[in-house]
Amino acid sequence: MLLGVFLSISRLADVLVAGGCIRPTTLLAGLRHGTVSFKRLPVALLLTVSGLVVEPFPWLQSLLFHRRVLACACPDDPVVVIGHWRSGTTYLHQLLASDPCAATARNQFIIAPQAALILKPLLNHFLRHVMTQHRPIDAVSWGPDDPQEDEVGLARLTMDTHMAGIAFPQHYPRHFRRTVLHSSAQFERHLLHFTRLTWLYEGAGKTHLVIKNSVHTARIALLLRLFPRARFVYLYRRPLDSVRSLVQVKQRLAHLVGLQLPLSSLQQVEETAAAHDQLQEAYERSKHLIPSGQLLEVDYDDLVQSPHVTLQRIYRSLGITGWGTARTAIEASIAKSQTYQAEPVVLELEAEQRLKALLS
Template sequence: MSKNGVKAKEVGGYRDRPWIPRFWDGITFWGWVKVMADHRFKIAPRRLGMAILITLIGLFNSFLALIQKLVYGRKIARTALVDDPIFIIGHWRSGTTLLHEMFILDPRFGFPDSYACFAPNHFLVSRWFLAPLVGLLMPKMRPIDNMPFDWNRPQEDEFALCNMGVPSPYLSLIFPNEPPRYDAYLTLENVPQRELERWKKAFLTFLKAVTIQSGKRIVLKSPPHTCRIKVLLEMFPRAKFVHIYRDPLAVYPSTINLWKRLSKDEALQVPHYQGLEERVLTTFCRMYEAFERARPLVPTGQLAEVSYEALVADPEREMERLYRELDLGDFETIRPRLREFIAERSNYKRNKFELDPAVQREIAHRWRFFFEKYGYPLPESHDLASAPTPSRTSSSRPA
């Protein structure tokens, strides 16, 4: 058992190599310099080579960004979205990627793929020559699980924002030993209006560029959007939201594993992981308190929910229900593709984790509101009679 009370039996992933591209290899020069300056260039000596390489690549990204602006700038500005997006929301490691993969089986929907999120500043002009070259260096699996990876697969749009130089909580991965500097951008609730408008403009610009590429209604997946529903509805009043949730005793260790692996691979510091457990516990509460505050703002018929366990047990039934509740059109369009997708993943192996009983008690104490709301059994070994339930989070079962 590790010091954080989590014992992992991992499958899939890849062994890190110096030549494997980093998430930040698509960022512009000034965006990269700003992140390093915000953290006072506290770079570990052994990561100095990575910092220099990304800086040089940033100059190349800035040049290509200028080319895309000259070629596509006016077209992007004039482009209208086909319809307001469909947002896949939920905490990290709750099944958002799986659900995203299922939705984009529908040929009526578009999505930001991994290359667009890797190179948001220039993917419209560079895909034809740069994606194949960089693809030769890319691993075939995601770093944290057995999910396959390639440029054409869907990706979190949050990484696109990072590479566009927009503040994001994900940028804290670069300097994991420093206090988080961009936490306000998780919920966007306390971001100054001027900076919020900049965030909205960058996000919309990216979605317009994706629309030029796909010409379809966009399905997006990014866990931070779970906290941003108020802002997203201001931008997209007809947006649809699909919330996926999972047993907290599975979410916690998998999230710890996620942040440890990404910090290890992507950081300019050698991570010591101090405070990681508390950060995961606190962020979960922040996310769902913000989600419950915004829930009443969502118009009827624009929010549907599904548990990870139900989705895995009967994907076809749950996806058909989601289509019906959100009025997404004829489900028969997707049914044959979904069955093929399910068959291809029949041998998928998930990471397995064991939790120390003391850690289970802490999770049950801090996240009791979630266990109760979504009907997950509390660990029997803990007396939770006095455990607090956040007042802003409903404890009723979902309909």
């Protein structure tokens, strides 16, 4: 009854895609990092129940696919889209993923990667009937086949992801340091496992793998250990614009899947601006590790104003094969995106003034 009052059907679907079907062991691990606010118990209940419903299937998937997963030879040269959140990474991911030769994590996979190999038809059918037309964090259209960043899928498997700070917003800086600026050997194993699952789920007949994850901006050394020939596209945007937009997104995510009450807009600005600087510093410290020819830095405005030229430059600079095949599909995706109208981001006056003071 409480859950039905709290969540409409469409909102329930949004919660499931953003954070549902989480493994119970992952959720229990999260409780060691923070307590659930009373008012957020309905969300906690939904996450728990959805995870319990799915839980028998990971055991079956492990039984049937264990050897195939271990033997899976993922491409060691994935195209990795990085850069601060709200810098055009989603748009670029959509364009790159429209290439029929590209494999990537998609919504129908990330909702339950621990069981997706055996539930593939069911997950696809389910999401086609329940997903809303637009993402709950902005006006971007989405569906089961649309690409999604791997951090969202990884959050089903481990609490050592950036999503921990979204689930527990009252402790965001601690989780940012723990999961973004640092990582563990266990997380590295989870990342490799997730990538192998992605390739098994999506890679048949594909020539290359596309990964999009803003957190990977601070994980360059880790990515190169796993994928020595990884090719990076780093997107950059005016910090004032990207941080302002991320403040709004984090507040919306806190209302959607947070297990604690959201921060005030002012505190959210201060924490998000600080995290922005720390992410950029981590990138600057580690980008020298990327071998020559495996990094391309792209301005957000170039991507938005000249997407066709920018995509062609990415393919050429990073040696991604198949531009002739990809071009038609990418142009169709560009044409579709022209109808998108970004929502204006308006913060409370005090929060906006503080943001400008921090980033001026």
